[in-house]
Amino acid sequence: MTTPIAIDELVSLERGEIDRRIYSDPAIFELEMEKIFGRAWLFLCHESQIPEPGDFFQSVMGRDNVLVVRQKDGTVKAMLNTCAHRGNAVCRAEEGNAKSFLCTYHGWSYGIDGRLLGVPGFKTFYNGQLDKTQHGLAQVAQVASYKGFIFGTHDATAPPLEDYLGATGRLGLDLIAARGEMVVVPGIQKFIIDCNWKFAVDNLFDWYHPQITHASAFQTGALGTEPSRAPAEKIDMSGVNMDTGAALDLPGMGIIGTKFDQVVVLGEYGHAIGGPTASSSANPDFENAWRSTAQAREVLGPVGAKVAGHPNIFPTSWVTSVTGQLSLRIPRDPGHTEIWWFTLVDRNLPRETRDFMVTVASRVFGPGGVLEQDDGENWAQATMQTRGIASRRVKQQLTMGLGQGRIIKEGGLARVEGLTSEHGQLWTYHSWAQWMKGLSWDELRQATTPGEFI
Amino acid sequence: MSAETGLRPSEERIAAMVRQYEVERFYYDEAAILDAHRYDEWLGLFAEDANYFMPIRRTRMQRETDKEFTQPGEMAFFCDTKSLLAGRVAKLKSGRSWAEDPPSRTRHLITNVRIVRDSGRELEVESNFHLYRTRLNSEESSWIGSRRDVLRRVEGSFQIADRKIFLEQTVLLSRNLSNFF
Numbered sequence: 001m002t003t004p005i006a007i008d009e010l011v012s013l014e015r016g017e018i019d020r021r022i023y024s025d026p027a028i029f030e031l032e033m034e035k036i037f038g039r040a041w042l043f044l045c046h047e048s049q050i051p052e053p054g055d056f057f058q059s060v061m062g063r064d065n066v067l068v069v070r071q072k073d074g075t076v077k078a079m080l081n082t083c084a085h086r087g088n089a090v091c092r093a094e095e096g097n098a099k100s101f102l103c104t105y106h107g108w109s110y111g112i113d114g115r116l117l118g119v120p121g122f123k124t125f126y127n128g129q130l131d132k133t134q135h136g137l138a139q140v141a142q143v144a145s146y147k148g149f150i151f152g153t154h155d156a157t158a159p160p161l162e163d164y165l166g167a168t169g170r171l172g173l174d175l176i177a178a179r180g181e182m183v184v185v186p187g188i189q190k191f192i193i194d195c196n197w198k199f200a201v202d203n204l205f206d207w208y209h210p211q212i213t214h215a216s217a218f219q220t221g222a223l224g225t226e227p228s229r230a231p232a233e234k235i236d237m238s239g240v241n242m243d244t245g246a247a248l249d250l251p252g253m254g255i256i257g258t259k260f261d262q263v264v265v266l267g268e269y270g271h272a273i274g275g276p277t278a279s280s281s282a283n284p285d286f287e288n289a290w291r292s293t294a295q296a297r298e299v300l301g302p303v304g305a306k307v308a309g310h311p312n313i314f315p316t317s318w319v320t321s322v323t324g325q326l327s328l329r330i331p332r333d334p335g336h337t338e339i340w341w342f343t344l345v346d347r348n349l350p351r352e353t354r355d356f357m358v359t360v361a362s363r364v365f366g367p368g369g370v371l372e373q374d375d376g377e378n379w380a381q382a383t384m385q386t387r388g389i390a391s392r393r394v395k396q397q398l399t400m401g402l403g404q405g406r407i408i409k410e411g412g413l414a415r416v417e418g419l420t421s422e423h424g425q426l427w428t429y430h431s432w433a434q435w436m437k438g439l440s441w442d443e444l445r446q447a448t449t450p451g452e453f454i
Numbered sequence: 455m456s457a458e459t460g461l462r463p464s465e466e467r468i469a470a471m472v473r474q475y476e477v478e479r480f481y482y483d484e485a486a487i488l489d490a491h492r493y494d495e496w497l498g499l500f501a502e503d504a505n506y507f508m509p510i511r512r513t514r515m516q517r518e519t520d521k522e523f524t525q526p527g528e529m530a531f532f533c534d535t536k537s538l539l540a541g542r543v544a545k546l547k548s549g550r551s552w553a554e555d556p557p558s559r560t561r562h563l564i565t566n567v568r569i570v571r572d573s574g575r576e577l578e579v580e581s582n583f584h585l586y587r588t589r590l591n592s593e594e595s596s597w598i599g600s601r602r603d604v605l606r607r608v609e610g611s612f613q614i615a616d617r618k619i620f621l622e623q624t625v626l627l628s629r630n631l632s633n634f635f
Contacts, residue, residue, distance in 0.1 A: 094513045094624065096521075187510040187529030191626035194593075216551040222541035338625065343529050359533050368508070368531045368631040370545055374553045376629035 005031060011433040013454070016422070018396035018429055020386040023196040028436075029334040036315050036435045037062030040269075041144075041151040041164045043317040043328060044068045044078055046342060048148060048183035054097045054112050060330050060338075061152060066140060067091055067101070068150060069112050078140040078152045079114040090137065094188075101137070110137050146170065147177040149326075159441055165313065167412040168267025171304045172311025175321045178299040179290040180346030182324075185358055189341040189366040195379035196386070197316065197331035198432070200339065203375060204310045204318045205274035205424030207262065208400065210371075213378060217370040223363065263306055264416045264423045266407065266450040270431025274424030275309015275321075290346070303411045312424075314431060323361045335383055341366050398422040398429065405454040414450040423454050477579055477605065478567050480612050485562035488634055493543040496634065500536050501606055501613040508532040508619040508635065523620065531631055532619070542634075553632045558589040560633055566600075576615060577605045585635060587628075595628040597621055601635065 005028060010019040022028050044059040050070040058081065059066045065081040067090075081089050083103040090101040090110060100117065101110045109118040114137035119130060140152040144161035151161050158164060165173070176182060193200060203209065210218070217223055261280045265273040278291060290296055297305060311319040318327040324345065330338040343361045345354050365372045385391045401421030407414050416423050427450075434447040463471070487496045500506075508531040509523040524530055534542070545551050563584040571578035580602050587595040604616035619635045 092513065093515045093518070096514050096518050098515075185529050187512075187524035189510060189529060189531065189626075190624070191628065191630075193629040195629075213552065216545040216548040219545075219548055219550065222538075222545040341529075355527060358527065358529060362530050362533045363538060366531065367626050367629070370542065373630035373632045374551065377553050380629060 005436075007433050007436045010436075011429045013426060013430045016397060016399035016402040016426060018398065020392040020394065020396055022432075023198060023383055023386040024334050024392070026334055029331070031436055032331065033062050035438050036432070037154075037331070039153065039155040039158060040315055040435070041142075041153045041158060041161055041313075042315075043313065043326065044143075044150045044152050046148050046182075046184045046326075046344065047076065047145060047150060048347075049095070050076070052097065054099060055095075056091065056093075056098055056112075057095045058091060058093070060328075061140070061154060062331075064154070065089065066152065067137075068143075068152075069098075069114075071113055076143060076145065076150055077113055078143045078150075079137040080140070082138070083108055084116065084135040084137060108135075114139060146173055148182060149173050149177075157441065159445075164269060166268045166271065168265050168273060168311075168414075169269075169271040169313050171265070171300065171307065171413065172271065172273055172313055172319045174299050174304065175307065175311060175319055176324055176326065176344055178293075178296040179324060179344075181348055182344045183347045185343040185345055185361075187343075189339075189362075191339055191367040192332070193337050193339060193376040193379060194335055195337055195376065195383040196334055197329050197337040198429075199379035199382055200329040200337050200375075201312060201316060201318070202425040202428055203379065204312055205264070205272065205422075205428065207275055207309070207420045208422075209378075213374050214371050216374070222370040260419065262418060262420055263309065264405070264421065264427075265303070265307060265311075266414045266416070266423070266427045266454065268445050268448050270314030270428060270435065270448055271312065272314075272424045272427045273307055273309050273311040275307075277306045278308040279306075280308075301411050303413050303415060309424075312428065314428070315435075320365065323364055324357065325361055325365060327365065337379075339366075339372075398426050402426070403453060407450050407452055407454060409450075416454060426454060473569065473572070473577075474567070477569060477577065477612070478564075480605070481564045481567060481581060485564050488562050489560050491546075491557055493546055493634075497536070497540055497543050499612075499614050500539065501615040502536055504536045504539075504613075504615055504617070506532055506534040506536075506539055506617050506619075508621065508631075511621060511624050513624050531621075531626070546632075551632075553630055556590070558587045558633060561586045575607060577607070577612075579603045579605055583635065585633065587633060593629075597623070597628075597635070599623075599635075 010022050042061045044066060045057040045068050049057050050068060053070055053072045056067050056069045059068055066078050067081050068076060068078045071077055081091055083090050083105065085108050086105055088103050088105040090103045098112060100112065107120040108116060111117050116132040116135045119126065122128060122130065141154050141156040142158060143152045146161055146165060261277040262275060263277050308321055310321065316329045320327065326342045328340040330340065332338050343358065345357050363369060367373060401418065401423055405416035405421060405423045407416055431448045434444055439447060484499055507526060510529055510531060511523050514522050546554055564581050566582040568580045569577050570580055580600060582600050585597045599619060599621040602618045603614055605612040606615040
């Protein structure tokens with residue numbers, strides 16, 4: 001594509017319409033890599049994964065492979081996994097402990113801080129004239145940690161992490177951090193869905209799909225709970241017809257229904273939290289006691305105490321408040337997204353409770369999870385249809401609750417209350433468009449500050 | 455042929471062959487049941503106290519390969535009891551399990567069956583598998599790996615008392631695991 005991409009024509013917050021090209025156009029994907037993934041603070045890993053000096057975890061920022069390494073002085077560095085000489089990766093393991101990183105091409109070796117230490121033939125072939133101090137591993141421009149969650153950005157001019165997160169992003173992470181002394185359970189689930197990354201992100205705000213997409217999981221006890229046959233406060237399902245002609249028999253379950261209060265928090269830079277309020281999603285089967293501790297109440301505050309939905313730290317970090325997990329939706333190309341699941345538990349939980357939480361996590365989400373296994377095909381098929389020249393002319397619709405969301409500003413947070421809506425997705429796409437314009441950080445913050453209505 | 459007599463195998467050897475034959479036949483029947491989507495029957499092959507576990511595998515340096523797989527108590531792709539497997543089966547049969555409706559086409563190939571321990575009541579058996587899946591028009595998944603089972607002798611056949619599944623993948627190269635291994 002040689003003509004500039006007219007971003008404002010792709011997303012309309014007023015009409016709730018999105019041009020489907022954004023899900024498959026390679027030029028748009030390239031622009032996302034530059035304007036979003038080249039600038040945003042991105043989640044790398046959790047401090048508990050790399051407790052000892054030399055411990056490393058290999059993460060991803062856009063298409064850059066990044067080594068996150070615990071230093072001898074206890075700090076954390078993140079550096080690009082590419083040899084300063086000819087580009088080869090200096091580490092091939094996903095995680096582990098290293099004394100140094102060796103490039104297997106010509107043997108340049110680096111300390112765990114990224115400094116170039118050894119160059120074979122330094123005296124003979126380079127005549128001792130290579131300035132080793134200039135050829136260490138490239139460091140990620142900024143690295144910072146919020147309550148153990150380590151983030152990095154490629155942009156040296158990006159605002160500090162806490163400002164970037166703002167009240168909404170911090171609350172999102174607090175919904176895990178406030179549970180106790182959180183540690184990542186060994187084993188990051190990683191798998192690839194053949195969909196555009198934005199389908200995997202916008203779905204986390206979508207509380208309209210569970211009763212259909214996940215009907216089988218709720219109905220049959222596959223979640224490990226008793227099958228829920230009690231009539232739910234049913235959503236009006238008139239018009240739903242199974243292809244057998246039978247009516248769709250809906251399960252009653254805590255996360256669906258009409259008299260189901262929702263709260264959507266909208267934040268600067270595109271962060272958002274969407275879903276049920278804490279009182280309407282109470283599910284006795286999941287560990288929820290942490291919410292009533294004095295510590296959690298203080299950290300969450302009055303608005304945070306209401307929130308039980310799904311936070312997204314823009315662009316791709318989904319905090320699942322029910323299972324205490326963080327999921328990355330990593331774009332690989334326009335049609336492929338790698339999903340990573342980090343599972344966190346309070347280090348001080350009794351063994352039995354911890355084992356229960358770990359089992360729940362693998363049963364619900366991830367490729368074998370009874371919820372997520374049915375999501376992938378929706379997103380893959382939706383992505384596929386955006387490639388058809390006529391199909392992609394059909395606008396993507398995000399009109400549920402459009403224009404009816406009155407934004408309440410309280411405690412530094414902007415929120416909309418009501419029933420199931422598409423406000424979380426709308427906010428994400430509106431913010432996506434502002435990022436794609438390449439605004440200055442100040443302009444971007446302005447353009448993603450919630451107004452009076454959505 | 456037998457090294458012992460040069461003419462006919464010893465009784466001990468014949469017993470080992472019969473045992474091998476019975477275990478292999480059990481696995482071939484199980485594969486046929488799975489590929490025919492007869493999930494209730496498949497569930498019936500498991501003991502009430504069975505566990506079904508697929509750890510996560512990580513690329514590690516050679517000196518750290520002992521940490522390649524996660525252990526029970528850590529995160530896994532599957533960590534199920536029989537009642538959870540029953541939940542998965544009910545889900546598949548519900549008529550609303552969209553990732554398997556239309557059903558995927560699967561073929562389980564079971565090879566390299568090795569009985570590594572026999573305590574009389576239970577056998578520990580290692581086998582290799584290839585689970586091949588196609589879905590809709592263009593989706594293809596292929597999983598190769600090994601299983602380590604505990605088979606319990608019951609009424610002339612076996613029950614699966616424990617199954618551990620080890621995949622030859624770290625990042626799972628497919629969009630889900632909606633089939634059984």
